[in-house]
Amino acid sequence: MRTAFIQQLIEEARSNEKIFLLIGDLGYNVVTPFAEEFPDRFINVGICEQNMVGIASGLAMNGYNVYIYSIGNFPTLRCIEQIRNDVCYYRGNVKVVSVGAGFAYGSSGVSHHATEDIGMMRTLPNMVICSPSDPSEARIITHLSASYDGCMYIRLGKAGEKEIYTQPYTMNIGDIHCYRESTGKSAIIASGSILHYAVNWVKDNNINTAIYSLPFVKPINREQLKALADKHTNIIVIDEHQKSGGVASAILEQLGDLYSEGKLQQFPKVHRLEIDDQFIYIAGNQQYLRDFTHLALNNTLFE
Amino acid sequence: MRQNYTELSKKIRILTLELAHHARTSHTGGALSMVDLLTVIYGGDIINISPSNIDDPQRDRFILSKGHCCAALYSTLALTGFLDPQELKNTYGDNGSIYYTHCSHKVPGVEISTGSLGHGLPVAIGQAIATKAAKTNANVICLTGDGELDEGSNWEAILFAGHHRLANLCLIVDYNKIQSMGNVKDILALEPLDDKFKHFNWNVIRIDGHDFEQIENALRNFQAETTKPTVIIADTIKGKGVSFMEGQLLWHYRNPNDEELKIAKEELQ
Numbered sequence: 001m002r003t004a005f006i007q008q009l010i011e012e013a014r015s016n017e018k019i020f021l022l023i024g025d026l027g028y029n030v031v032t033p034f035a036e037e038f039p040d041r042f043i044n045v046g047i048c049e050q051n052m053v054g055i056a057s058g059l060a061m062n063g064y065n066v067y068i069y070s071i072g073n074f075p076t077l078r079c080i081e082q083i084r085n086d087v088c089y090y091r092g093n094v095k096v097v098s099v100g101a102g103f104a105y106g107s108s109g110v111s112h113h114a115t116e117d118i119g120m121m122r123t124l125p126n127m128v129i130c131s132p133s134d135p136s137e138a139r140i141i142t143h144l145s146a147s148y149d150g151c152m153y154i155r156l157g158k159a160g161e162k163e164i165y166t167q168p169y170t171m172n173i174g175d176i177h178c179y180r181e182s183t184g185k186s187a188i189i190a191s192g193s194i195l196h197y198a199v200n201w202v203k204d205n206n207i208n209t210a211i212y213s214l215p216f217v218k219p220i221n222r223e224q225l226k227a228l229a230d231k232h233t234n235i236i237v238i239d240e241h242q243k244s245g246g247v248a249s250a251i252l253e254q255l256g257d258l259y260s261e262g263k264l265q266q267f268p269k270v271h272r273l274e275i276d277d278q279f280i281y282i283a284g285n286q287q288y289l290r291d292f293t294h295l296a297l298n299n300t301l302f303e
Numbered sequence: 304m305r306q307n308y309t310e311l312s313k314k315i316r317i318l319t320l321e322l323a324h325h326a327r328t329s330h331t332g333g334a335l336s337m338v339d340l341l342t343v344i345y346g347g348d349i350i351n352i353s354p355s356n357i358d359d360p361q362r363d364r365f366i367l368s369k370g371h372c373c374a375a376l377y378s379t380l381a382l383t384g385f386l387d388p389q390e391l392k393n394t395y396g397d398n399g400s401i402y403y404t405h406c407s408h409k410v411p412g413v414e415i416s417t418g419s420l421g422h423g424l425p426v427a428i429g430q431a432i433a434t435k436a437a438k439t440n441a442n443v444i445c446l447t448g449d450g451e452l453d454e455g456s457n458w459e460a461i462l463f464a465g466h467h468r469l470a471n472l473c474l475i476v477d478y479n480k481i482q483s484m485g486n487v488k489d490i491l492a493l494e495p496l497d498d499k500f501k502h503f504n505w506n507v508i509r510i511d512g513h514d515f516e517q518i519e520n521a522l523r524n525f526q527a528e529t530t531k532p533t534v535i536i537a538d539t540i541k542g543k544g545v546s547f548m549e550g551q552l553l554w555h556y557r558n559p560n561d562e563e564l565k566i567a568k569e570e571l572q
Contacts, residue, residue, distance in 0.1 A: 040436065046466075048459035051425045055463075058429020061415075062360070062437065082456070085419055086426055090408065 102240025119245020326396030368423025370406035421454025450482025512537025
């Protein structure tokens with residue numbers, strides 16, 4: 001996913017001279033093609049994320065569209081006050097890009113588990129939250145971000161994610177994308193690379209369910225969510241994040257608003273397959289830690 | 304020139320005290336300590352900032368990082384034509400006014416909002432890189448407190464600016480020697496501060512921050528520098544200008560009551 005991002009960013013930077021990339025001394029080999037092609041619009045600021053965000057803010061105030069890139073919690077939690085005060089407050093044209101969503105750096109330990117970032121980042125006014133599920137969504141989101149004048153958080157997986165989509169498609173900010181339709185009562189909503197797992201599980205177990213990708217956790221298109229909830233009364237949300245503040249929280253908040261405004265005929269069941277308020281003290285790769293934290297579909301969810 | 308500076312700085316100090324009195328805010332001492340620096344920046348002709356060029360890409364940028372002392376900056380802006388002094392005086396900190404009691408970018412002439420310490424210098428660096436890339440002659444000046452240098456983000460920025468030889472960047476340290484809970488030297492000592500900056504590859508100028516000629520010379524020295532960022536370490540006195548506030552920690556927190564305001568204004572006039 002990170003390679004898809006950088007390739008698309010290079011593509012955009014060729015026609016958009018305002019694109020600037022800052023990295024926090026991470027991205028060996030990944031960002032090199034950008035750095036070589038656009039040396040005047042690239043700085044490795046060093047290992048100093050607070051400074052990196054401030055610099056991005058100052059550049060954005062002078063007309064640049066600035067991407068800052070680092071791993072998981074470093075360009076987000078480490079410097080969240082800078083993001084709040086120096087970027088979001090101005091609706092600055094800054095794109096915070098993190099690599100290693102969820103347990104992608106599983107065996108590296110809790111420092112590298114990006115499992116609270118959505119909750120923290122989505123409370124910030126003006127911030128758009130993107131969580132692509134595969135390289136093609138990462139490319140589309142990067143393309144959208146290049147012309148979007150404002151702040152965005154782009155939460156990338158890592159490397160080697162398979163392309164889920166066989167057909168090219170387009171999307172707008174906030175879109176919920178229907179990957180697999182169904183007339184049955186159930187729908188899975190997946191955000192991030194765990195969509196791939198959901199798609200395979202449904203196929204292997206021959207389950208009658210719709211599958212939706214949620215590439216944008218904020219904003220969420222309300223009309224599309226309403227249509228989804230009108231069709232499906234049993235919703236299973238799966239993402240690699242704490243329950244607190246995560247994707248299911250975001251969906252439930254919107255559903256709650258729709259229901260209280262009288263726009264939903266009934267409130268659907270919402271199952272939350274997310275991390276249950278815990279740190280993981282044992283090592284494991286991404287799949288191991290997903291299993292360990294019960295981010296797993298099972299037949300009873302669809303009954 | 305120096306007589307004008309003297310007059311302007313007195314007016315800024317009086318208005319600053321009136322604002323503190325009006326809004327019942329803290330940070331009076333730290334606002335007064337930097338008034339003479341602001342007087343030369345906004346009242347002189349060395350730095351290219353004026354009410355007519357606040358959106359001009361060619362303008363110099365001034366960033367007040369110690370945003371808790373914005374009463375002095377707002378007063379300076381009001382007395383140099385950016386703001387209406389009467390409106391400021393009547394509404395500072397009031398419900399519905401644009402005048403938060405920490406720096407707000409919604410106030411004309413204010414570049415960025417500050418209030419949490421250690422934010423100004425990194426943003427100033429981004430500005431300095433951008434104005435340099437745009438091949439303008441614009442300089443960026445950032446003013447921090449001394450206690451503010453406790454914040455690690457400043458040292459990330461100081462290391463970066465030295466490495467990248469950002470000669471169009473100037474940091475001014477309002478070194479009034481007192482921070483929130485006591486003396487800087489007792490809480491987290493900064494000395495030897497000159498040497499620290501020298502070792503980070505900065506052009507270091509140390510001045511009396513209440514001597515207009517030294518302030519002017521330091522700013523000219525900065526403008527002439529071509530290979531390094533400049534730091535002006537300005538030795539100042541907290542509460543400068545009002546005898547019973549000078550050097551007193553208490554005036555980090557207090558604002559003058561009616562009687563104290565009257566006495567202070569008489570002293571300054």
